[in-house]
Amino acid sequence: EVQLVESGGGLIQPGGSLRLSCAASGFTVSSNYMSWVRQAPGKGLEWVSIIYSGGSTYYADSVKGQFTISRDNSKNTLYLQMNSLRAEDSAVYYCARGGYCSGGICYRAAFDIWGQGTVVTVSS
Amino acid sequence: DIQMTQSPSTLSASVGDRVTITCRASQSVSNWLAWYQHKPGRAPKLLIYKASSLESGVPSRFSGSGSGTEFSLTISSLQPGDVATYYCQQYNSFWYSFGQGTKLEIK
Numbered sequence: 051e052v053q054l055v056e057s058g059g060g061l062i063q064p065g066g067s068l069r070l071s072c073a074a075s076g077f078t079v080s081s082n083y084m085s086w087v088r089q090a091p092g093k094g095l096e097w098v099s100i101i102y103s104g105g106s107t108y109y110a111d112s113v114k115g116q117f118t119i120s121r122d123n124s125k126n127t128l129y130l131q132m133n134s135l136r137a138e139d140s141a142v143y144y145c146a147r148g149g150y151c152s153g154g155i156c157y158r159a160a161f162d163i164w165g166q167g168t169v170v171t172v173s174s
Numbered sequence: 175d176i177q178m179t180q181s182p183s184t185l186s187a188s189v190g191d192r193v194t195i196t197c198r199a200s201q202s203v204s205n206w207l208a209w210y211q212h213k214p215g216r217a218p219k220l221l222i223y224k225a226s227s228l229e230s231g232v233p234s235r236f237s238g239s240g241s242g243t244e245f246s247l248t249i250s251s252l253q254p255g256d257v258a259t260y261y262c263q264q265y266n267s268f269w270y271s272f273g274q275g276t277k278l279e280i281k
Contacts, residue, residue, distance in 0.1 A: 094275040095261050108268045144217060148265060158265055160208035164217035
């Protein structure tokens with residue numbers, strides 16, 4: 051079964067760090083474009099970051115220099131390292147699959163597979 | 175960065191109504207535009223990709239149209255289970271972006 055399962059969320063004090071994980075099954079993370087998306091309480095969806103199959107990474111301006119996206123191909127897992135956390139980083143964080151490479155050709159695609167989300171609360 | 179603007183922000187309609195949500199991009203995204211349905215406590219669900227292609231398993235009452243900077247999502251006959259927030263998303267540039275969402279309610 052193709053699925054994504056996030057973990058690592060929790061309550062963290064302002065200024066702290068947290069690493070989110072997103073374990074994939076049924077497909078290979080390294081052959082796909084993988085993103086993180088968040089939804090703060092009462093707000094809409096916000097795209098956070100992407101890692102392309104070739105390893106290039108991009109970030110929303112709101113988290114640039116603060117968050118780092120990465121993957122472990124041996125564990126087929128995506129990560130989001132979040133540092134210097136602030137109250138406004140409190141949100142449900144989702145990982146999602148969008149885009150893939152096959153036969154040496156890469157195709158952009160919408161986010162067809164999403165995890166169930168993990169809650170991050172930044173509060174003292 | 176490409177800004178996505180949806181309208182309306184809230185929409186109230188009756189069961190059986192035809193409803194349309196619009197999405198405007200600050201610059202052309204060609205047809206790299208998706209629509210998602212998001213219900214509280216659940217993961218977003220892909221409805222439409224490449225502006226007008228229906229994702230497998232999505233009811234045919236959902237349809238999408240548009241290209242460039244103007245897009246729309248139409249539900250041909252609103253059902254009670256369609257109550258949700260709907261988002262457009264561009265995936266044309268390296269930096270993806272969502273619209274602010276349209277909350278759909280039943281009258």
